[in-house]
Amino acid sequence: MADTAQAPAAQAVATVPVVEAAGITKRFGATVALRDAKIAIDPGESHALVGRNGAGKSTLVSVLTGIQQPDTGTLSFSGKPAPAFGDTDAWRSRVACVYQRSTVIGGLTVAENLFLNRQSEGGFRPIRWKALRARAEALLAEYGVDVSPTARIADLTVEQRQFVEIARALSFGARFIILDEPTAKLDARGIERLFTKLRGLQEQGVAFLFISHHLQEVYELCTRVTVYRDARHILTAPVEGLGHDALVEAMTGESSAADPVVAAAASRRRTVGSQPVLEVRGLTLPGVYTDLSLTVQAGEVVGLAGATASGNVQLGETVAGLHRPRAGRLAVRGRTVRLGDIPAALAAGIGFVPEDRHLQGLVPERSVAENATLTVTDQLGPFGTVLPSRTRDFARRMIEDLDIKTPDAATPVSALSGGNQQKVVVARALATEPELVVAIRPTNGVDIKSKEFLLGRFRRHAEQGRAALIVSDELDDLRTCDRVVTMFHGRIAAEYPAGWTDEQLVAAMEGIAGTEHPTQPRPTDPTDPTDATETEHEHDPKGPRHGGHH
Template sequence: MTAAREPSRVPVAEATGLSKRYGATVALHEARITVLPGETHALVGRNGAGKSTLVSLLTGLQKPDAGALAFHGEPAPAFGDTAAWRSRVACVHQRSTVLPDLTVTENVFLGRQSPSPLRPIRWRELHRRAGELLAAYGVDVDPTRRAGDLTVEQRQFVEIARALSLGSAFVILDEPTAKLDARGIERLFGKVRELRRQGVAFLFISHHLREVYELCDRVTVYRDARHVVTAPVSELGRSALVEAMTGEPESAAARNRTASVRTPGRALLSVDGLTLPGAYRDLSFTVRAGEVVGLAGSASSGAVRAGETVAGLHRAGSGRIEVAGRAVRGGDVPAALEAGIGLVPEDRHLQGLVTGRSVAENATLTVRGRLGPFGTVLPSRSREFTERMIEDLDIAAPGPGTPVAALSGGNQQKVVVARALATDPRVLVAIRPANGVDVRSKEFLLGRIGRAADEGGAALIVSDELDDLRVCDRVVVMFHGRVVAGFAGGWSDGQLVAAMEGMAGPREEER
């Protein structure tokens, strides 16, 4: 980690005194950051701390109200000079910019298929280069394939390959691991370390503090739109880092969070012999009233597809799903909702939000029929209903009419969870529910999901994140489409990770 010990070198990127307002909202106030050649510099902070605003300024998407930006000691390009900004900084944005209707190759080389508008595009060469870029991450996909047909993880690597193929000496990675499993994260980190040895610098934004300590040289903390501290990672312990992010000491409860002691009742969700060709086969498990069950597995395990099938997004080839003893018609979202199944989807941007609509419109999509007579929606009922959910989920929004796109990532996720809970579901299926949210928001969301079980419902948390799974009463593990292990409470990290990686642990008896 030599980068942190050589501060005299000219920074690849430097921001000083940056301020940005959006109306009455202060998004950044005299913020600063310095990224040195060959270092991986972490930027952390709670949702709404100003991280996304900084990214928009560093990439030229927004213009600061005050302050200065420099790259390699030279002032930043003029606002609007897209080509000049791209030559100085590449970015993997938190929200996917992959265009689903274009091919993999078209996405990787978007806007630069040919060195000159007068020269024809050499598609065969571009397909070959795209395949090689993705192969470097162990991703084997046909470059001519439509991007919309890829998995979430594959789309993420298409985005990463596009950013790194630009050849910039400064790359911003904004929550790059949020959609990757353990193997994908390992491949990405290996590539980052390789490029860092070649002098490329990275700004790494993540809510996973373990990744910060594993990958990064230095860390900068923002809180309430302001710079709080910059320090070598090796000199800032986890408790001190969390305290800098939140402004208060890390609680013992946050450090030692475990599932509540619950007494399960009758089976609310029963999955029997479920098979979806190409994803999973002969899947069986139950979730009882008052119980939170984890369905754990990597991206290739089939766990996400299984959770989505329970919620009606896919029709299984065989098998049966029951809620409270009654069969649920497969591949039918309205039927799943009618049966009492709520869903927090994996990707809030693609599956969970209508970004052009308000908090109220998003949060009440599943309960429109309750907000007025004869299919109408009364504004007063919609507002009252949404205000209750804003209070219940602690959503930081000025009001129900606030555009959901104006919220931070954590508060957007709370809107998605609010909508899933709006129907008072018997069974809540939550797929990576704390994906891309800060430490405290994660704790709150997982606690709220647990409360649904405490109140007599059942919850199924589909995730490969250990923090998500710690709130579960028991965990069912999938590997390559099959259930390979089950754990009651008290499992160790090593046991669960080994099972998710195919080294099966003990099976618990079905209850």
């Protein structure tokens, strides 16, 4: 009888998920992006979705927002089937996504952005600007967003723009919002204000799916967490009671127990010279990283690891001359290098493999020979001339050295496979026999054999008495390094010799282990007037524009 009496009560407290996906499989050609994936989020819940790169998070978001149709599986909102694919208005009324890269239009006002394409009640009616501003003011007030409707989006802080995007999503009636890396460009105070705002919206029944590389934020904000790994659902559990080690183990699939492969790596010994090839002292790039120091010895391959917004990519680009820090010093073989000057970096003996070979690394319509010799044109002929015969000979040697698969040196580089295109970029970086080669995510998008070859080539470069700095968040790129320095929120978090475990490195990159400055705020955002008076912009926060010169 007791069981019978309790059944109605149990049914009364049961909640229908604001969104529920089950059995979701999505393929792109031969690639399985999701395999039998699932997730369920309750009204008013802040639910975290975490996983390493390639785990399937982005594909799941595209399915939840109606951008992609799953091959198999079911999706429902508040117990009702998802709208028909392509019914944009219906999807907007159920789910919205605030992406890391802002989708509001900088040249328009807050009111115009809030009601873009909805400024008037009918398609042929004039816009009543006073009424539009009043609607915007009421919407902002309803959700506690302290921004003027007449303010230009371009004049707002990153944090304020996010609040506007959230308010716009809620204006369509959506009670489920996906936040994709929302804290990546915020400082510590901005994060706290964002979290306060999200908690207030939760009390109004709004549910959030929170995607972040910073696991400590998951513990601060979320009640449950779902882990994806290798396109599969691995775990959904309450955050409370779930240890950091268990969460990282679910993400990596690796236990902290001793591993014979790790032990073998730990026993590896390299011949490292006593003279530093690279010395970085006190570098500060406002809004990106603060007071960083780093040394790379002759004979070393050093990894510089970090998740999104850690600052590791920008630090590598700074070493290569692409950004001019506000403070600090950089030296190669004891000689100071002028900062923010690409020719000076080249002259000092720094080679560079940029992150994006298509946008920064190659001139696609030019030949393999021309691309591979861009940094050594002074060696290809007298008095500034370039002799075709010397270009061909020089390129032929590099093609053999890097095992570049190409019909001949005159073949357009665009005709090569991705792995061979990347070899051309590496060939150019090594053409000058630099003292230090800086490689940013050097194996991104290449096959396994090319990956092994490229990493081995950096090793051989270091063993010739030089050095290599591998900047990456891919664990396979970092396994061949003699030591790995991890960054988090613009500061050095920890350093590991060869033999680290996936669990150790991921924990440090996600800011939940090994942090030397756990209470330090991340670097101030120079666009935020509430921060310190940082007004000088000496770098492009969206990345370099001069990578093709290396």
